[in-house]
Amino acid sequence: MDNFIERQLGPENERGHWALIGGPPCQAYSLAGRSRRTGDESFASDHKHFLYREYLHILGKFKPTIFVMENVKGLLSSRNGDSSMFQTILEDLKRLPGGASYEIRSLVVDAEPRDLDPSDFIIRSEEYGVPQKRHRVILLGVRSDVAGCLPRSALKKADGPVTVRAALQTMPSVRAETSKRRPKIDQDWVAVQNQALDSVRRMESVSKHEPVKAGTLAIDEYEGWIHETSLSAPIQHDPRAHMVSDLARYRVMAELAERLGKSPKYTDLPVSLHPEHSNVGRERTPFTDRFRVQVWDAPATTVVSHISKDGHYYIHPDPQQNRSFTVREAARLQSFPDNYFFEGARTQQFHQVGNAVPPLLSKQIGVVVADMLGAL
Structure with missing residues (x-):
């Protein structure tokens, strides 16, 4: 995977500003997936809990200017033993290899990162013109060396739902x-x-x-x-x-x-x-x-x-x-x-x-990211 990404990006000194958009597998966090494993003692040690680290590995090695990471709403209530998986991911984002660091922002709440609650990362698709009540957790990461140059940008809510x-x-x-x-x-x-x-x-x-x-x-x-x-x-x-x-x-x-x-x-x-x-x-x-x-x-x-x-x-x-x-x-x-x-x-x-993220919502997020990259 690393070699594939390197071929796509080209030499490090020629990459300029770019964004990584994706989402780690959600089976360990979804309510349906967890309900199927009720009483399964091996679930706590299932490697699926930590597949997000593959995503973080890419962040640490290739240091995109901006990243967007999507997962199911169940991530906020998912636990591994006594630990909240959402908080574990946020802590791991502070310790990326290679010295990379990111300011984690919400796409729906305009607030300082330290003032954000976990629920502030939930995007409700029906509020943005998608005819479906699809709620997902989406993190927007901005590399710390450019975060001060870029104002926070929130998605604009629709004037009402599409039925x-x-x-x-x-x-x-x-x-x-x-x-x-x-x-x-x-x-x-x-x-x-x-x-x-x-x-x-x-x-x-x-x-x-x-x-x-x-x-x-x-x-x-x-x-x-x-x-x-x-x-x-x-x-x-x-x-x-x-x-x-x-x-x-x-x-x-x-x-x-x-x-x-x-x-x-x-x-x-x-x-x-x-x-x-x-x-x-x-x-x-x-x-x-x-x-x-x-x-x-x-x-x-x-x-x-x-x-x-x-x-x-x-x-x-x-x-x-x-x-x-x-x-x-x-x-x-x-x-x-x-x-x-x-x-x-x-x-x-x-x-x-x-299994998709609604394309119309993806387009709106893409516009936000493109505007941020264009401002650099």
């Missing part, structure tokens, strides 16, 4: 096929669906949540970023096939979401549509949101790589479409431009979408 409706309103309507596997519900799925919908219609009326006020300027910027005029139709917009039982659930969940103005729990479904899991119906059943509708008039929840396994957390809000999101719809919620092509099988495409 799922704004992100998907130009997507063509498509329907999913049924899976060839034997459905868990033996009855005709249309009959099951109609019976469940009758139950929904008989529910007492409920007060809807007030929809958020979308950002007019934010939507204009988002649409200008997303759309590609040379495309006659969106690419990679083929829905995956679903089991018959899931098609019925998705339809009813979407109908309920329209009534409630929020995603229902699976416990709101008629009993005939409850998933056949061993813990369903027990007291304190976990993951009652295991089926989640992304509601129209709010940003989506975080798109994660698990979408490659199933679409249960990403049910389309239109009951008539009755399916989970396509790769292109997930990509729009991540703010990938429509002309971005995802390689590989659909599972790999979903992985690429779910």
Whole structure:
């Protein structure tokens, strides 16, 4: 890796000012990753806790003028033994090899580094024009020898959120096929669906949540970023096939979401549509949101790589479409431009979408970094 970087940068005396942007692997810090290792005594010594040191090694050896380091929000609560991983990383940044040192800044709070709290490093994507509630920890490091020359620069918040409706309103309507596997519900799925919908219609009326006020300027910027005029139709917009039982659930969940103005729990479904899991119906059943509708008039929840396994957390809000999101719809919620092509099988495409930093947010961070480098 060192040799590759040296070839890219050229001789040290000719490099000038440059930036390193990236993020160490997050498996040891994410809430999902930690929950899977609950009770695992080997987790504390897992080398994944310390893969960030490879990133710090590059900082110490090559001394970029500016660096941007991204990781999951769970980093702030992650611990290794009695030590906070976030504080450990900050301390290690003070002891880089080769004498390099950096002033660590926030991209969202204009304050002296000594006055920053850990939460000041959280960037909430929905506040910056991304139609998704994706929260990440991002550190901005400025090399100490130039830090005094560069004023602190914070990202500019959007005038309001970009909603799922704004992100998907130009997507063509498509329907999913049924899976060839034997459905868990033996009855005709249309009959099951109609019976469940009758139950929904008989529910007492409920007060809807007030929809958020979308950002007019934010939507204009988002649409200008997303759309590609040379495309006659969106690419990679083929829905995956679903089991018959899931098609019925998705339809009813979407109908309920329209009534409630929020995603229902699976416990709101008629009993005939409850998933056949061993813990369903027990007291304190976990993951009652295991089926989640992304509601129209709010940003989506975080798109994660698990979408490659199933679409249960990403049910389309239109009951008539009755399916989970396509790769292109997930990509729009991540703010990938429509002309971005995802390689590989659909599972790999979903992985690429779910593991990404939203490109529209990346662009805004890139502008901040470019302006800083341009001022030197």
